[in-house]
Amino acid sequence: xxxxxxxxxxxxxxxxxxxxxxxxxxxxxxxxxxxxxxxxxxxxxxxxxxxxxxxxxxxxxxxxxxxxxxxxxxxxxxxxxxxx
Amino acid sequence: xxxxxxxxxxxxxxxxxxxxxxxxxxxxxxxxxxxxxxxxxxxxxxxxxxxxxxxxxxxxxxxxxxxxxxxxxxxxxxxxxxxxxxxxxxxxxxxxxxxxxxxxxxxxxxxxxxxxxxxxxxxxxxxxxxxxxxxxxxxxxxxxxxxxxxxxxxxxxxxxxxxxxxxxxxxxxxxxxxxxxxxxxxxxxxxxxxxxxxxxxxxxxxxxxxxxxxxxxxxxxxxxxxxxxxxxxxxxxxxxxxxxxxxxxxxxxxxxxxxxxxxxxxxxxxxxxxxxxxxxxxxxxxxxxxxxxxxxxxxxxxxxxxxxxxxxxxxxxxxxxxxxxxxxxxxxxxxxxxxxxxxxxxxxxxxxxxxxxxxxxxxxxxxxxxxxxxxxxxxxxxxxxxxxxxxxxxxx
Numbered sequence: 001x002x003x004x005x006x007x008x009x010x011x012x013x014x015x016x017x018x019x020x021x022x023x024x025x026x027x028x029x030x031x032x033x034x035x036x037x038x039x040x041x042x043x044x045x046x047x048x049x050x051x052x053x054x055x056x057x058x059x060x061x062x063x064x065x066x067x068x069x070x071x072x073x074x075x076x077x078x079x080x081x082x083x084x
Numbered sequence: 085x086x087x088x089x090x091x092x093x094x095x096x097x098x099x100x101x102x103x104x105x106x107x108x109x110x111x112x113x114x115x116x117x118x119x120x121x122x123x124x125x126x127x128x129x130x131x132x133x134x135x136x137x138x139x140x141x142x143x144x145x146x147x148x149x150x151x152x153x154x155x156x157x158x159x160x161x162x163x164x165x166x167x168x169x170x171x172x173x174x175x176x177x178x179x180x181x182x183x184x185x186x187x188x189x190x191x192x193x194x195x196x197x198x199x200x201x202x203x204x205x206x207x208x209x210x211x212x213x214x215x216x217x218x219x220x221x222x223x224x225x226x227x228x229x230x231x232x233x234x235x236x237x238x239x240x241x242x243x244x245x246x247x248x249x250x251x252x253x254x255x256x257x258x259x260x261x262x263x264x265x266x267x268x269x270x271x272x273x274x275x276x277x278x279x280x281x282x283x284x285x286x287x288x289x290x291x292x293x294x295x296x297x298x299x300x301x302x303x304x305x306x307x308x309x310x311x312x313x314x315x316x317x318x319x320x321x322x323x324x325x326x327x328x329x330x331x332x333x334x335x336x337x338x339x340x341x342x343x344x345x346x347x348x349x350x351x352x353x354x355x356x357x358x359x360x361x362x363x364x365x366x367x368x369x370x371x372x373x374x375x376x377x378x379x380x381x382x383x384x385x386x387x388x389x390x391x392x393x394x395x396x397x398x399x400x401x402x403x404x405x406x407x408x409x410x411x412x413x414x415x416x417x418x419x420x421x422x423x424x425x426x427x428x429x430x431x432x433x434x435x436x437x438x439x440x441x442x443x444x445x446x447x448x449x450x451x452x453x454x455x456x457x458x459x460x461x462x463x464x465x466x467x468x469x470x471x472x473x474x475x476x477x478x479x480x
Binding site: 034035036037038039040060061062063064065066 | 105108109112113115117118119120121122123129131
């Protein structure tokens with residue numbers, strides 16, 4: 001693999017989403033494309049790897065910029081819509 | 085609360101339309117930061133964005149997507165300041181208060197002396213005097229206080245202090261002191277010498293460590309005479325000598341003395357003080373005589389009342405009450421008994437100054453003598469027992 005030869009992280013080379021989960025309280029997602037739907041129970045985020053769905057309670061987009069989106073609330077499930 | 089958005093101002097808006105997610109995605113692509121994004125209905129979102137981005141981009145995004153926006157709240161410093169547009173006095177007051185707090189927090193509020201072991205009242209008074217001379221007092225700027233210099237000045241002046249520390253803590257200056265004697269290291273000398281009497285005395289005890297004693301106990305030694313010899317044998321004489329000494333003072337017996345008497349007029353003046361600044365307050369007992377010749381003949385007592393917190397912390401402000409009592413100098417004639425009593429008191433004062441602190445007074449004797457010119461004198465003689473500091477004579 002090219003990324004292994006160059007020593008560059010895969011998500012940077014392929015622009016794949018990177019998800020960082022802090023307990024069940026917070027999720028930070030880098031390399032996303034856009035927000036598809038935002039609700040209290042679920043949030044759907046478009047990425048290059050597919051539509052990432054977050055399910056939980058009292059979900060809220062705490063901060064969003066071009067590079068990353070931070071979601072707070074009680075997170076129960078994270079999955080790719082197409083892969084389920 | 086985010087500090088930067090607060091500084092530049094931000095708005096909370098509601099985006100309502102058929103597809104508000106589109107509005108959000110376009111805003112993100114244009115580099116607008118969004119936060120606290122929540123759904124407020126089936127077709128609406130509530131979110132926060134910077135004021136500048138809102139003014140610049142909202143209208144064009146709405147046109148493109150077909151959404152409507154409504155400002156719910158305006159927050160941040162620019163909106164806070166706008167409140168004072170028609171309240172200039174309030175704004176100026178706030179600014180002045182901030183400036184005052186800044187000014188007061190950069191000043192010395194109080195100077196506290198922290199005496200340690202062996203520190204006497206005289207040490208504290210002397211330290212206070214030096215603090216005054218070096219300009220360390222309430223009201224001066226903290227930056228102007230050079231703690232090390234002040235500490236060394238106190239230490240140099242007070243030889244019976246072993247350690248002084250001046251430190252700043254908040255707006256207070258603490259001066260910590262420890263007693264003790266700074267002893268210079270003794271330079272050993274082996275040069276031969278004799279020990280001579282510095283004054284006349286009767287030898288009571290002589291403990292010789294080196295050398296030969298030349299007088300016996302009970303003999304009178306006169307000033308300058310060698311008591312312990314060492315030069316001839318090539319020794320450095322060393323001895324502890326105790327002797328009986330006599331101190332005599334003479335005071336003329338006066339028939340009249342100048343005395344300070346109270347005229348019976350007095351007044352109390354009060355002043356408000358803030359740091360070093362004193363603001364006189366109008367006094368009800370303001371007498372006319374104080375303006376004319378007051379000051380030359382008066383005694384003053386000043387009482388300072390600091391305002392303090394319930395926990396005892398003193399503030400650098402309060403009220404001073406100065407009681408001024410008018411006095412006059414009057415010549416008073418003394419009768420025989422009074423004149424002698426007055427001379428005796430004066431004599432005792434003089435004797436107290438003359439006798440060294442280390443000496444033990446064994447007895448005193450007094451007599452009245454008439455001199456050749458006819459004046460009467462009161463003579464007091466004190467017989468003392470003291471350790472004699474012998475004079476070193478190292479040359480023949």
